[in-house]
Amino acid sequence: MTQKHVGRRMTRTEDPRLLTGQALFVDDVQMPGMLHAAFLRSDYAHARLVSIDVSAARERPGVVAVFTAEDMGDDWKHGPPLVSPPPTVEDIVFHSRTHVPLVKDKVRHAGEPLAIVIAESRYIAEDAVEDIWVELEPLEAVVDLEKALDPGAPLVHDDLESNLAAHLVQEKGDYEAAKAQADLVVKRRIYIDRGAAGAMENRGIVAHWDVRAQQLTLWDTTQAPIPIRNGLAAMFGLSSHQVRVIAPFVGGGFGPKIMMYYPEEVLLTWATLKMGRPIKWIEDRRENFFATTQERTQVHYGEMALTKEGRILGVRHDFLHDTGAYDPYGLTVPLNTQSHAMGAYDVPNYSSELKVVFTNKTIVTPVRGAGRPQGIFLAERLLDIAARELGIDRLEIRKKNLIPPDAFPYEHKIIDQAFAPLVFDSGNYLATLERAAAAIGYEKFIAEEQPRLRAEGKHVGLGIVSFVETTGVGPYEGARVTVETDGRVSVATGVGTQGQGHFTSFAQIVADQLGISPRDVRMVTGDTAEFHWGTGTFASRGSVVAANAINAAALSVRNKVLKLASKILETPEEELELADGQVRVADLPHRAIELGELAAMANPLRGAVEPGTEPGLESTDYFGPKYGATANGAHAMILEVDPETMMIEIKRYVTVEDCGTVLNPLILEGQIHGGVALGIANSYYEQLVFDENGQLLNASLADYLIPSATEIPPIEVLHEETRSPLNPLGSKGAGEAGTIPVPSLFAQALEDALQDYGLEILEMPMSPNRLFELLHEESKTP
């Protein structure tokens, strides 16, 4: 295969549809007789449900049904756990407590649904929600992560002895022995707060049980249509072939859209099965702030032991992870934190004690970055502080400790989110860091520019950090590739698409295998009727797992094409080439046959098909990696801060990304841009603020500060390419790379800009208000 299209900066084939309003989103689905749902949600974060009276709501004209937990009878069940705890770790504690479709006895977070109203319009449904009379007895809320484990703290789950959801220790080497040898041990408390994913499109579902066809169809903004299909079929006693889940175009996923199963998914399915009419629910922005999963709160007590030359001997951290009111997603997020707490560095000894804590807050599941930014923040911050204390340049100390290129595969001897041993497969970490340093002009900035700017009274600082991103985990994905009789190629894969440009980058792979234009590839993602084996789009795995499955299926079709063409053209396969939509004899290009013609011949209407051959030019194939591919990169920024107003301005932003083979640099750059934007948001803008009662104080886009184009600086994206040995394309994921290092980078740059204040940034986000407290008032613990 010649790589004519893979690696090319090609504009996205899906964009004309998206930009002209011709792409289908869930809210575009309109059906005759369709009803609309709205939810009554709890105003309290923690309360006992005393009584609920829906009779007035049921009487409102236009209301078709109102259901509470009691109305569900035996169908009311706790959701199945989505991710189980790792089976391979000794002495693990894990209390599985999953969410419910509607509150029956106790509310455990603000916004938990108490009743569903189904009406002829959303307006009527919302009016009827106000008709419901509910009596809730408020309970003391569990809000603070550390106080949650105090003896006598109120309990989120009354049947447990404490709010401890899980306890897990991971060790590599012997940290205590290493610490005894160390010249320096730095210890700090680090705090990362909670944010929302803030996708442009909120969640949405249209559920329709067609009684006559005995067919359930669900349009759903999920990132994982196939598991949703499998789960709903099992839950409601249907054959999986009776359930079709379609994840059409989705306006951003970022992780929370893979939570399974949201109460709304279960409830709308249950209701349409009962009522036989299509029902639509579109989450509004306010609901999204309470009902869609969130992430990031962790408290770390971290330490790093080093020699006086700056070599890291070990890292230790005890940390608390907030899982919210339930823990359906298992330990994915904190396991990611552990996998990244040693950063991109050769750390011989590591010790980590994790406690996962229930709180009266919205459920925590991965949000782009998914535990990784917290781990990288710990490693990078401790290294910065150690460098300062040892008097070593921050770039030098990083170079000393990066995993060297000849050390791969590098085994970490702990387990990762896939419960597999954490192994970094390949990379040239030094090259990415040095490239970033050169691009930002590190030496010159330190030696010349910063002193000059400081003399002018400007507070300008530089940050430079290194990071890893574990990506592309299994188990597998699959794809079906079909040559149509018009010469175009249809591809179906199970993963959903939420803006990643799958239609284009996947088409580029197929185009290279089959000698066609990527624009002649018809791509279908996320429709279980088109392809129904797979898991979903998460963990930066689309361009690794799905892409390699598509590559494998396309290669298989290519072999079929060559075999048939060889017979027809009476030429050995080795002498044939696929190009311009034809198969032709390499040296005699006039001896050729069109792909479409070949596809027709492979599916004859008359005559005999030889035993052992399949009709058509079609193949289905799968790919499952041995373990995840680990990407690496370095980011650098120059930041100016006004210490009087606490306002910041990012003057330059450079990223160097090594995600192995780049399928489409333009799409990759878009991914990095979006990721960096979220990282900047996590550093300075976005923070979910809860009061002592567990009330979210900024549940609107007026108050929750998602930065826009005016806040995000131009981002320079540079690439290194170290192929992953774990898959034929050599690709690694890049979906979260932009986000992961930004808080650690921002903290370093801010400290550098404010070096005359002797500030240490040990928490994120760092809002201007918090910066004011640190600079001008006595520090308060966040």
Place this chain on the structure above:
Amino acid sequence: MKPAAFEYLAPTTTEEALARLAEHGWAAKVLAGGQSLVPMMNFRLAQPSVLVDINRIADLAYIEPARDGGVRIGAMTRQAQVERDPTVASRLPMIHEAMPKIAYPAVRSRGTIGGTIAHADPSAELVGASVALRARFRIGSRDRGERWVPAEEFFVGLFTTALEPDELLLEVHVPPMPAHSGWAFLEVARRHHDFALVGVAAVAALDSKGRSDGTRLVFFSVGEGPVEAHAAAAVLQGQVPTPEVIREAAETAGDADVDPQSDINASAAYRRHLVKVLGQRALAQAFLRAQGG
């Protein structure tokens, strides 16, 4: 996020609008650009039973030079139009500079000058600017005819104005800048389009000897309405605006003129600090302009 049910009226003349307001009184809300009211209705924070949409009243949208050298702006003039208007740019440079700080272009395309004034959000740029510039508002009612209210008297509290339920804001008149004066309009906001954490509109005026005379400093986002810093102005009055005097005035503004509240984005202490920082910067810039700098 769907509004509660309401009756919708769309008069095409001012007379008709005033008649509808006289009929419905407190039950009615006027819909201008809708950039604040509609979200409030969708959140069900506002549930008016009658909505009087004045978008079809064509003769309430105009920008005209006033005879006194100022500018007359019809209440239904879109903010985007004010932003781009050459008369406003030349006669009211502070307004010209304040306009792009209001939200973002889509909001300004729809939002009106009368809407933002009548809504009286204590964080709104034009609320603060109109007091500093000593704007006057022409108000109409069916039963009592028209009256003029100066901006200093118009804003009476949080989202509260001198408008009676049957009254409609018709026109904003902004007088010309005083002789030997300069101005500044500064804010500190979380994002470019956000309401300011603290904002300030300053008009510095000098007498013939270069002493401050009638300088006005108005802060917004620090109270229940625009806050005029009278104590700071008293410090300046009759003084040559040296950096020391400016500094003292700004400190006075922060210590004596404002009493800000804390919210999730800024503590009272941070706001007070910003009042001092912005007050000093705004006065320095405004006096420099007044001195012809």
